[in-house]
Amino acid sequence: MKETKPQLQNPISQPPAPISILVTGGAGFIGSNFIHYMIKAHPNYIIINLDKLTYAGNLENLKDINRMDAGFKEQDLVGGGFENKIQNLKHQIQYPISDIQQSTRYHFVKGDIANTELVDYIFERFKPNYVVNFAAESHVDRSIENPKIFLETNVIGTQVLLDVAKKHWLASGKWKEGVKFVQISTDEVYGSLGPQGYFTEKTPLDPHSPYSASKAAADLITKAYFDTFDMPINITRCSNNYGPYQFPEKLIPLMINNALHHKKIPVYGDGKQIRDWLYVEDHCRAIDLVMQKGRIGEVYNIGGHNEMENIQIVNKICSILDELYPISKNPTSNMQHPTLKSYKQLISFVADRPGHDRRYGIDATKIHEELGWQPLVDFDEGIKKTVEWYLNNQEWMDRVTSGEYMKYYERMYSWR
Structure with missing residues (x-):
């Protein structure tokens, strides 16, 4: 009689596979803040940061997290069916040079989301459960000057990500269970509001700039993958963000930087354009919730309930600077502007931008009712924290505006 092996009453279960997230554009303003947030909020998650490092992508935004990057080793690339890709991809992968403690929680890859082969390799290598797509050309003025690059990154790049995710999921x-593509969009796709009313998720898309048109196109191709293939997706549309690490071509850091250097503070038109402002960490919390709990195929608006005219924002920044860093404390003030008493004296009204939307306002009822999200940082608290951050990080601002941050990138990573 054949002897049978006894069955274990309580077999030891294997630990669940770690959650892996591909964050595109993770060296930019919101993307880097999102990575900071996720590293703290989810200690077991693995983050893969794919960023092309254009002018607004800055690895100094992730200086502390970059030290965790175990990087790509040659032996990691060989085996597992990747041998044929090594030579093609080798010149696109960056390798960190660091003797600081290594970790597998964070990986950085320099590359373009429109590079199908590279994105496919990342999916094979890391098997991400989620894609959170921040990667985008995002400055309206630049889109007016050169619309083509906005279409290439924002539309074609998004389509490549969707197609590769579909292939693997x-x-x-x-x-597959537990996968999702989250497209990070903007309230600008809705166009402009009159004095009353708010954008809801049902508001028709009506973009007015090449930038917002490219984002609307990316939203629609993302929705098409849900409608056509039942792909698990969400789209988030957020109001204006502010906070640390924002590139100083955007309103708030530009005003701060110009004021500190006693340059004119340019205000478009009459300055009465109205925007809804949200502190960036509140946005990151919302994306995390949508990623994990959002209903498949749904759009979620994310707003800060802080509508203000641009000129109000500028005046508030000047008042905070007058309080925290008065002109009398600046050693160059008397030489440059001996009669300057307040930063408000630097405000200068300039010709309005073409197609400038007059008002944006977000109705965030849906995300509040379905997911329980609401902003935690009110504007007065958030804007003071933001000004303080830039005051305490003037070297970061100087390097970003002078291109010095690219030298940091070269120090941290080298081609192989």
């Missing part, structure tokens, strides 16, 4: 007509 869809098998035999079924989507």
